[in-house]
Amino acid sequence: MKSPNICQDCTVRDLALCGSLDDMELGLLNSIAERRTYARGTTIIWAGGESVICANVLTGMLKLTTSTPDGREQIVGLLYPADFVGQPYSEEAGHSVRALSDVELCVFPRQKFEQVLDNHIRMERLLLQRTLTALQEARARMLMLARKSAHEKVAEFLLEMADKAGPTGCRSAPDAPLTFDLPLTRGQMADILGLTIETVSRQLTQLRTAGVIGLPGSRAVTISNRTALEAIAAAA
Amino acid sequence: MKSPNICQDCTVRDLALCGSLDDMELGLLNSIAERRTYARGTTIIWAGGESVICANVLTGMLKLTTSTPDGREQIVGLLYPADFVGQPYSEEAGHSVRALSDVELCVFPRQKFEQVLDNHIRMERLLLQRTLTALQEARARMLMLARKSAHEKVAEFLLEMADKAGPTGCRSAPDAPLTFDLPLTRGQMADILGLTIETVSRQLTQLRTAGVIGLPGSRAVTISNRTALEAIAAAA
DNA sequence: CGATTCGTTGACTGTACTCAAAATCGGTGG
DNA sequence: CCACCGATTTTGAGTACAGTCAACGAATCG
Numbered sequence: 001m002k003s004p005n006i007c008q009d010c011t012v013r014d015l016a017l018c019g020s021l022d023d024m025e026l027g028l029l030n031s032i033a034e035r036r037t038y039a040r041g042t043t044i045i046w047a048g049g050e051s052v053i054c055a056n057v058l059t060g061m062l063k064l065t066t067s068t069p070d071g072r073e074q075i076v077g078l079l080y081p082a083d084f085v086g087q088p089y090s091e092e093a094g095h096s097v098r099a100l101s102d103v104e105l106c107v108f109p110r111q112k113f114e115q116v117l118d119n120h121i122r123m124e125r126l127l128l129q130r131t132l133t134a135l136q137e138a139r140a141r142m143l144m145l146a147r148k149s150a151h152e153k154v155a156e157f158l159l160e161m162a163d164k165a166g167p168t169g170c171r172s173a174p175d176a177p178l179t180f181d182l183p184l185t186r187g188q189m190a191d192i193l194g195l196t197i198e199t200v201s202r203q204l205t206q207l208r209t210a211g212v213i214g215l216p217g218s219r220a221v222t223i224s225n226r227t228a229l230e231a232i233a234a235a236a
Numbered sequence: 237m238k239s240p241n242i243c244q245d246c247t248v249r250d251l252a253l254c255g256s257l258d259d260m261e262l263g264l265l266n267s268i269a270e271r272r273t274y275a276r277g278t279t280i281i282w283a284g285g286e287s288v289i290c291a292n293v294l295t296g297m298l299k300l301t302t303s304t305p306d307g308r309e310q311i312v313g314l315l316y317p318a319d320f321v322g323q324p325y326s327e328e329a330g331h332s333v334r335a336l337s338d339v340e341l342c343v344f345p346r347q348k349f350e351q352v353l354d355n356h357i358r359m360e361r362l363l364l365q366r367t368l369t370a371l372q373e374a375r376a377r378m379l380m381l382a383r384k385s386a387h388e389k390v391a392e393f394l395l396e397m398a399d400k401a402g403p404t405g406c407r408s409a410p411d412a413p414l415t416f417d418l419p420l421t422r423g424q425m426a427d428i429l430g431l432t433i434e435t436v437s438r439q440l441t442q443l444r445t446a447g448v449i450g451l452p453g454s455r456a457v458t459i460s461n462r463t464a465l466e467a468i469a470a471a472a
Numbered sequence: 473c474g475a476t477t478c479g480t481t482g483a484c485t486g487t488a489c490t491c492a493a494a495a496t497c498g499g500t501g502g
Numbered sequence: 503c504c505a506c507c508g509a510t511t512t513t514g515a516g517t518a519c520a521g522t523c524a525a526c527g528a529a530t531c532g
Contacts, residue, residue, distance in 0.1 A: 076375035094372040138374040139312035146430025194382025
């Protein structure tokens with residue numbers, strides 16, 4: 001019926017929640033899991049809708065959003081490979097989940113997943129720890145959204161992305177130029193930072209003319225002066 | 237040594253995490269718990285400091301804050317009786333916890349508390365569920381901080397406080413005037429909403445002159461037109 | 473090659489912040 | 503009880519930062 005063992009060639013096997021399971025337990029999880037791919041732009045979970053699935057991200061990137069009734073949107077989190085998606089123990093989804101790139105997920109029906117959690121303490125504990133971390137991150141982001149200027153927001157965001165997206169070999173000098181791709185449009189950056197597209201764009205060109213960063217292409221960034229960027233991110 | 241059973245007269249016995257334990261388990265928790273009182277204004281946990289304790293709130297109210305290096309502060313959460321404080325499985329505290337009123341806590345050493353969690357699945361599951369809820373709330377707050385106007389923020393906040401602080405008998409008519417006390421100064425409201433004191437004050441007087449609310453004293457609020465207030469909170 | 477989305481730039485506006493001063497509240501002691 | 507002090511709140515005037523509206527250029531895709 002099912003493919004014999006979809007976990008065997010799993011790319012995030014050791015990083016995801018399931019890393020805590022032994023082979024036998026994996027077999028069980030395997031039997032309720034299903035790999036699914038979604039095209040860029042697909043909404044996988046609708047805020048306010050029924051919370052029917054949980055999943056692990058295998059490849060790609062997703063955004064987690066909430067919106068005001070009149071349509072203003074805010075990205076409240078980004079999901080990368082090995083991250084966990086969904087809300088166990090909740091009947092209703094609190095926010096929408098949308099694919100920013102083509103994504104591949106390892107999907108579980110929510111209720112069955114809860115049963116697995118119930119029977120596998122180690123996995124539950126891992127989920128608890130991840131959730132606690134996510135909570136801390138969310139709260140740090142609250143500070144940024146509420147109290148930082150556009151300047152600071154953009155600088156901080158670039159540093160974060162540099163750490164996430166650009167492990168292209170540990171640059172020898174701490175201040176050597178580092179180039180990486182932004183996997184996001186200006187609009188998406190704006191949604192994350194609580195700004196408008198125009199403001200993000202202006203801040204970036206301002207950083208460029210200040211010589212702190214370079215913008216080789218519309219999706220690429222070079223950090224030419226990390227120290228300066230950090231100074232901007234931290235203070236005003 | 238210890239008082240025989242401090243849980244016996246616990247005011248939040250059924251609402252807090254410990255509600256999931258039976259009498260024998262409670263005894264065990266009891267042996268590592270300690271009641272402590274803190275005066276208004278006391279900082280109980282410092283952001284960046286060692287995460288040494290966890291606790292349940294018995295009485296009073298606390299704030300959870302993060303700050304920028306240069307001192308701007310943001311309240312990232314409020315804690316009421318029966319709420320849980322602290323970060324299990326984390327060596328370092330991610331945010332500060334400060335008493336807004338005189339408070340009474342039921343305090344556990346963090347590592348011992350973790351051991352209890354490890355041995356009492358029901359309690360751990362409850363904590364997981366609470367953490368998931370807190371995460372959802374934090375994310376909703378992110379939307380508010382980033383995307384709502386001062387008008388909307390203040391209106392939304394008043395409605396929230398009305399629900400929390402003013403269960404003074406379910407008012408018969410849904411639109412009957414409801415009066416309650418704000419347990420917060422304008423400054424604290426500003427810290428929660430990501431605004432300044434002046435802006436909060438202005439918004440309140442504006443709502444008052446519009447006839448939506450009344451301000452009988454500087455710490456009391458009357459919601460005279462809940463429907464209007466809800467309309468302001470939801471849309472622009 | 474046209475169409476569409478995305479990004480940049482410009483001019484203008486408005487909301488909320490800053491600085492400053494008055495008014496009110498709350499507590500203390502004469 | 504009232505005068506006084508500090509803290510909190512309100513109100514005012516001016517400013518600045520980021521949002522809005524709009525046009526244009528660049529990239530992407532069918």
